[in-house]
Amino acid sequence: MTDHDDTRPHMPLGLALRGYTGVIQHLSTKDTGSALSDIELESRLIELGFVEGARVEVLHEGLVGRDPIAVRVDSITIAVRRREAMAIIVA
Amino acid sequence: MEAPLLHLALVGTPNSGKTSLFNALTGSRQKVANYPGVTVERKEGFFVTPLGRQVSVVDLPGTYSLRGRSPDEEITRDFVLGKASGETVPDLVLCVADSTNLRLTIRLLLELKRTGRPMILVLNMFDIASRRGITVDVERLAKELGVPVVTSIAVRKGGTADLLALTDEISARLAAEPQENSWRALSVSELRATQREADRIIADCVSLPARPDTWTARIDAVVLHPVGGLIVLALILFVMFQAVFAWAQPAMDLLKSGFDALGELVKATLPDGLLQSFLQDGVISGVGSVIVFLPQIILIFLFILLLEDFGYMARAAFLMDRIMGGAGLHGRAFIPLLSSFACAIPGIMATRVIDNKRDRLTTILIAPLMTCSARIPVYTLIISAFIPAKDVWGFINLQGLVMFGLYATGIISALAVSFVIKFFMIRDYAPAPFMLELPDYKLPRLKSIAIGIYTRAKMFLQRAGTTIFSMMVLIWFLASFPQPPAGSTEPAIDFSLAAMIGKALEPLLAPVGFNWQIAVALIPGMAAREVAVAALGTVYAIEGGKEAAEQIGQVLATKWSLATALSMLAWYIFAPQCASTLAVIRRETGSWGWMAVTFTYMLVLAYAASLVTYNVAVALGAG
Ligand SMILES: Nc1nc2c(ncn2[C@@H]2O[C@H](COP(=O)(O)OP(=O)(O)O)[C@@H](O)[C@H]2O)c(=O)[nH]1
Numbered sequence: 001m002t003d004h005d006d007t008r009p010h011m012p013l014g015l016a017l018r019g020y021t022g023v024i025q026h027l028s029t030k031d032t033g034s035a036l037s038d039i040e041l042e043s044r045l046i047e048l049g050f051v052e053g054a055r056v057e058v059l060h061e062g063l064v065g066r067d068p069i070a071v072r073v074d075s076i077t078i079a080v081r082r083r084e085a086m087a088i089i090v091a
Numbered sequence: 092m093e094a095p096l097l098h099l100a101l102v103g104t105p106n107s108g109k110t111s112l113f114n115a116l117t118g119s120r121q122k123v124a125n126y127p128g129v130t131v132e133r134k135e136g137f138f139v140t141p142l143g144r145q146v147s148v149v150d151l152p153g154t155y156s157l158r159g160r161s162p163d164e165e166i167t168r169d170f171v172l173g174k175a176s177g178e179t180v181p182d183l184v185l186c187v188a189d190s191t192n193l194r195l196t197i198r199l200l201l202e203l204k205r206t207g208r209p210m211i212l213v214l215n216m217f218d219i220a221s222r223r224g225i226t227v228d229v230e231r232l233a234k235e236l237g238v239p240v241v242t243s244i245a246v247r248k249g250g251t252a253d254l255l256a257l258t259d260e261i262s263a264r265l266a267a268e269p270q271e272n273s274w275r276a277l278s279v280s281e282l283r284a285t286q287r288e289a290d291r292i293i294a295d296c297v298s299l300p301a302r303p304d305t306w307t308a309r310i311d312a313v314v315l316h317p318v319g320g321l322i323v324l325a326l327i328l329f330v331m332f333q334a335v336f337a338w339a340q341p342a343m344d345l346l347k348s349g350f351d352a353l354g355e356l357v358k359a360t361l362p363d364g365l366l367q368s369f370l371q372d373g374v375i376s377g378v379g380s381v382i383v384f385l386p387q388i389i390l391i392f393l394f395i396l397l398l399e400d401f402g403y404m405a406r407a408a409f410l411m412d413r414i415m416g417g418a419g420l421h422g423r424a425f426i427p428l429l430s431s432f433a434c435a436i437p438g439i440m441a442t443r444v445i446d447n448k449r450d451r452l453t454t455i456l457i458a459p460l461m462t463c464s465a466r467i468p469v470y471t472l473i474i475s476a477f478i479p480a481k482d483v484w485g486f487i488n489l490q491g492l493v494m495f496g497l498y499a500t501g502i503i504s505a506l507a508v509s510f511v512i513k514f515f516m517i518r519d520y521a522p523a524p525f526m527l528e529l530p531d532y533k534l535p536r537l538k539s540i541a542i543g544i545y546t547r548a549k550m551f552l553q554r555a556g557t558t559i560f561s562m563m564v565l566i567w568f569l570a571s572f573p574q575p576p577a578g579s580t581e582p583a584i585d586f587s588l589a590a591m592i593g594k595a596l597e598p599l600l601a602p603v604g605f606n607w608q609i610a611v612a613l614i615p616g617m618a619a620r621e622v623a624v625a626a627l628g629t630v631y632a633i634e635g636g637k638e639a640a641e642q643i644g645q646v647l648a649t650k651w652s653l654a655t656a657l658s659m660l661a662w663y664i665f666a667p668q669c670a671s672t673l674a675v676i677r678r679e680t681g682s683w684g685w686m687a688v689t690f691t692y693m694l695v696l697a698y699a700a701s702l703v704t705y706n707v708a709v710a711l712g713a714g
């Protein structure tokens with residue numbers, strides 16, 4: 001990878017705070033604690049546009065536990081719970 | 092020669108404008124029904140193309156793929172594949188895209204192509220795309236995708252002209268094309284590859300200036316603010332409540348006096364007797380007691396459709412998700428449950444905004460626990476007869492406190508039941524994680540709101556009307572037969588089947604402190620809960636019925652113990668006996684089973700609550 005974002009530490013989107021911007025590096029659906037199976041979760045995330053290289057920004061957070069979050073993914077806004085967002089590794 | 096009906100299907104991601112396009116194409120020539128066996132709305136409409144071809148078009152549930160992860164999405168998949176029972180395979184699939192946001196739809200389209208169905212890609216919302224400076228090389232896109240592409244503006248007059256022309260052109264040469272289905276569920280890596288391919292095609296054919304909708308960002312800064320957002324939500328709810336309770340009242344009164352006048356007319360023109368009683372008590376007041384809810388239903392749907400069209404519904408779900416999630420409810424259940432405070436019927440109908448089957452079912456099952464307006468007359472009667480109007484802690488009125496307690500108990504029970512369902516009952520679908528697109532805000536369109544309300548109101552009157560009508564006839568029959576012997580002075584109801592049933596039920600109801608008169612009142616109370624008040628009046632042979640509520644109160648105060656009264660209040664928190672709600676549950680779930688489950692669990696809760704209340708009250712000396 002020659003992506004300049006490699007210089008930033010990789011972290012799950014589920015830990016990002018409001019205002020965070022980054023680029024999706026990969027999906028890692030193991031041990032997120034989501035009720036969905038790994039494959040199902042990965043499929044759904046891809047179907048909503050969470051694919052490698054997509055630009056993300058955390059726009060809003062909920063009141064209780066800063067959850068769920070509203071994430072800008074390229075040209076659309078998606079609401080997800082932090083638990084599912086743990087599968088999205090960004091930098 | 093008349094060409095056969097051409098079958099179209101609208102497929103696309105949520106919020107791409109399928110329903111708007113559907114409305115634009117068909118106007119009010121629509122049929123709304125349920126798919127057999129599932130809780131999914133099926134909308135079919137009809138129109139004629141410029142060249143005179145008769146067309147039927149189906150508005151399918153929004154989906155991001157053909158995997159079918161919810162009952163709605165299964166419908167879409169089966170429909171496109173021609174596997175849906177009793178449905179014709181669509182001759183032509185219209186894949187509807189939001190032109191400002193093509194990534195997900197192009198991926199869906201690449202998947203759809205594998206089904207071999209003839210297809211058109213409809214670049215909808217082209218007005219918004221143009222305004223934002225997005226340009227699409229339509230010809231090149233069609234070539235790369237191997238699918239005809241057309242732009243459209245569903246909400247503008249004439250905005251679908253190109254689509255209509257293309258439909259005519261394609262339908263003329265449809266039969267010649269062989270159709271082979273090579274679709275199967277995509278693996279994760281195939282999904283990724285398809286998305287890459289879609290992104291590549293978009294990069295080739297679409298120029299996207301990075302200019303997000305600033306209006307949406309500005310509104311969201313307030314509406315999705317963790318604290319401010321909840322305040323805005325509370326304000327919207329307040330206006331909604333106000334509308335449903337206060338603004339609907341004059342219209343409801345008008346309808347009610349209309350039905351009363353009609354009843355009086357029947358009474359005046361027909362001779363006393365069975366026919367008169369059947370028409371007046373059975374048909375007119377029975378069916379009328381349900382139709383008076385029409386203004387509330389129209390208002391609730393007006394609000395829901397407005398908020399949905401504007402794009403706010405997804406935001407309300409976002410704000411409430413964690414707050415409701417603790418009880419196992421989905422964020423989207425919020426509005427339907429709220430509507431249920433007016434009446435469970437519109438509330439249950441509004442659960443259609445919940446796309447996951449399990450979440451929708453849970454919401455339907457607990458909606459009747461929200462204190463509906465029909466319980467208010469019963470509560471008011473008993474509270475004013477038995478609860479002293481004194482102040483507690485100096486400033487709170489005891490009567491008001493009891494009323495509040497009844498509402499609160501309903502809400503808490505609903506949350507508890509949902510919690511139980513989450514853990515023990517419905518396990519056939521994985522619980523839906525909250526993943527929801529927050530669409531850009533759009534100005535609601537009068538036409539689609541009007542069509543939406545019209546179709547719902549029509550359905551309410553038609554379908555619920557027929558079921559409720561038959562229940563009313565049954566109840567009237569029970570309360571009227573057999574007739575009293577000639578010359579008897581006791582109330583006619585004493586001789587009826589209803590009274591026999593009441594007396595038969597008495598031993599069962601004695602442990603909760605109910606006498607046979609209450610048991611009888613519970614029977615006509617099945618038609619609509621507030622009827623129980625009038626029924627108690629009839630049973631205690633008081634003249635005047637509902638108007639003399641205060642007088643009934645005095646009589647009750649002498650005939651019932653405080654323990655019985657409290658037990659009756661506890662019963663009505665759960666009060667399973669509302670035939671119209673049960674009929675709507677049956678219709679919306681497409682299952683007699685879930686109707687039976689609702690009835691049974693509410694009956695059990697009502698009985699248990701009354702049993703505890705009665706015995707505790709007796710033990711405390713209120714017997
Ligand atoms: N400006 C504009 N708005 C549109 C167009 N098509 C749909 N809308 C709006 O987009 C929103 C979502 O449309 P809807 O038909 O409910 O989408 P569905 O979820 O695919 O059925 C509504 O507020 C519509 O008024 C269009 O072509 N132009």
Ligand SMILES: [Mg+2]
Pocket residue numbers: 109110111
């Ligand atoms: Mg729609």
